[in-house]
Amino acid sequence: MFGCAQTGTGKTAAFVLPIVHQMLQRPAPRDAGVRALILTPTRELAAQIGERIGVYARFSGLRHTVIYGGVGMQNQVQALRAGVDLLVATPGRLVDLMAQGLVRLQRVEFFVLDEADRMLDEGFLPSIRRVVGVLPKQRQTLLFSATMPPEIAPLAAQVLRDPLHIEATRVASAPDAIAQSVYLVAQEHKRELLRHVLGDRAVTRAIVFTRTKHGADRVARQLAQGQIHAEAIHGDKAQSTRLRALSRFRDGEVRVLVATDLAARGIDVSGISHVINYDLPMDPEAYVHRIGRTARAGSQGVALSFCSGDEQTRLKGIERLIQRRVPVVQNHPFAGMVAEAAPARPQQPRQQQSRQPQQPRQQQRAQQARPQQQRSAAAPSRGAQGGRRATVR
Incomplete structure (x- = not known):
C-alpha cells in the first residue's frame, strides 16, 4: 500500500x-x-x-x-x-x-x-x-x-x-486549519521581529525552524537572553538532551522550541499554537512538513514565515507547491526596512527569454543538448505509478 x-x-x-x-x-x-x-x-x-x-x-x-x-x-x-x-x-x-x-x-x-x-x-x-x-x-x-x-x-x-x-x-497541500502568513523583513532584523512576534500572548507554544544547527543554537541563545524560555534541538545534540528538551516543551516548562527540519520530524506535541519559519527552507516540501507540526488532529494553528530579499525565490517555490499565495503581513515594526535586503531577481517569461541575441549555431546546439540530457537523466521511473488508487477526502 x-x-x-x-x-x-x-x-x-x-x-x-x-x-x-x-x-x-x-x-x-x-x-x-x-x-x-x-x-x-x-x-x-x-x-x-x-x-x-x-x-x-x-x-x-x-x-x-x-x-x-x-x-x-x-x-x-x-x-x-x-x-x-x-x-x-x-x-x-x-x-x-x-x-x-x-x-x-x-x-x-x-x-x-x-x-x-x-x-x-x-x-x-x-x-x-x-x-x-x-x-x-x-x-x-x-x-x-x-x-x-x-x-x-x-x-x-x-x-x-x-x-x-x-x-x-x-499531495503537498497545506491544511486549511492552518492560518499562513509571511513577514517581509531584512535578514538582520529577523531576531527583533521574532521577539516581537513572541510577545503576543496568543503564542502559547511555538516551534521556530532554522535552516542550520548553528542557527538553531544561536536563536535559542538569543531568546534566552531576552527572558524567553527556549531550547534548541538538532542532530548534533545528544539523544538524552533532545529527549529532555522535548519533555520540557511538552510539559510547558519551555515555551519555544528551536529546531532544524530533521530533528523536528518526531515531534508529536499537542497544543502547538504557532510554527515560525525563521529561515525559509531550501526545499518547498519541507515547508509542508514544518507547518504540519501545528493544527494536528483537527485543531487550529498558525504558521508564520520570515522572508528576506534573498529568500523570495524560495517563497515563490512554496506558493507554487501549495498552489496558493501566502498573505503578506503589512504592519509590523520592520516592514519599512525590507528594502535593505537584496531583492529577488524576477524571472523572465519564456517568450522574452527566447528573444535573445542570436548565437552561433554550434553554441546553440550545445546549450540545447545539455538540458535535454539532464531532463532524461532526471526523469523518474514510472514503475510505481501503476496499481490501484483510492482517495480519501
Whole structure:
C-alpha cells in the first residue's frame, strides 16, 4: 500500500492497529523473530511510534522495542536477544546490528516505511535497499509519505507490488486549519521581529525552524537572553538532551522550541499554537512538513514565515507547491526596512527569454543538448505509478 497523508492525520494508528490485529489473529512461536518492521528517518519519530505501539498493543502479549543511533547498543541488543515481535528502527542503526548478526528479519510479515520522502532527503536509500534485500518476498509492505516528490517513484517501484494508492489529502497541500502568513523583513532584523512576534500572548507554544544547527543554537541563545524560555534541538545534540528538551516543551516548562527540519520530524506535541519559519527552507516540501507540526488532529494553528530579499525565490517555490499565495503581513515594526535586503531577481517569461541575441549555431546546439540530457537523466521511473488508487477526502 502507498499512503500519502499530511503529518498529524493519524498514520501511526492507521498501520499499527491493523498489524497488531493480524498478528494476534495469526499467532507465531515466541522464537519466530521479528514479525513487523517499521523504519523511520529520525530517532524522535522512532521513539514516538514505539510509545504508540505500547499503547495500542497493551495487554496483547506482543513484544516491541525501538532501536536508533546516538545511544549505546547494549540495552537494544539485550531487548533483541530477549525476543521482539514488532521492531521500530532507524536505517543506520538497524544496518549496523544486521552486520553483527543481532537482528533476524527473515520472517518479517509486515514492513512499514514511514516518512519515506524524508528517508530519501537524508540519504537513507542504500540502507533501505540493504534491509529490503534480506526481507522475505512474501510480506505486506506499507509506504507512507507526507509529500509525493518524483524521486519517491523508484523506491516505491522497488518495495511495492501492485500497490493500493490512498491519498488522505491533496499531495503537498497545506491544511486549511492552518492560518499562513509571511513577514517581509531584512535578514538582520529577523531576531527583533521574532521577539516581537513572541510577545503576543496568543503564542502559547511555538516551534521556530532554522535552516542550520548553528542557527538553531544561536536563536535559542538569543531568546534566552531576552527572558524567553527556549531550547534548541538538532542532530548534533545528544539523544538524552533532545529527549529532555522535548519533555520540557511538552510539559510547558519551555515555551519555544528551536529546531532544524530533521530533528523536528518526531515531534508529536499537542497544543502547538504557532510554527515560525525563521529561515525559509531550501526545499518547498519541507515547508509542508514544518507547518504540519501545528493544527494536528483537527485543531487550529498558525504558521508564520520570515522572508528576506534573498529568500523570495524560495517563497515563490512554496506558493507554487501549495498552489496558493501566502498573505503578506503589512504592519509590523520592520516592514519599512525590507528594502535593505537584496531583492529577488524576477524571472523572465519564456517568450522574452527566447528573444535573445542570436548565437552561433554550434553554441546553440550545445546549450540545447545539455538540458535535454539532464531532463532524461532526471526523469523518474514510472514503475510505481501503476496499481490501484483510492482517495480519501
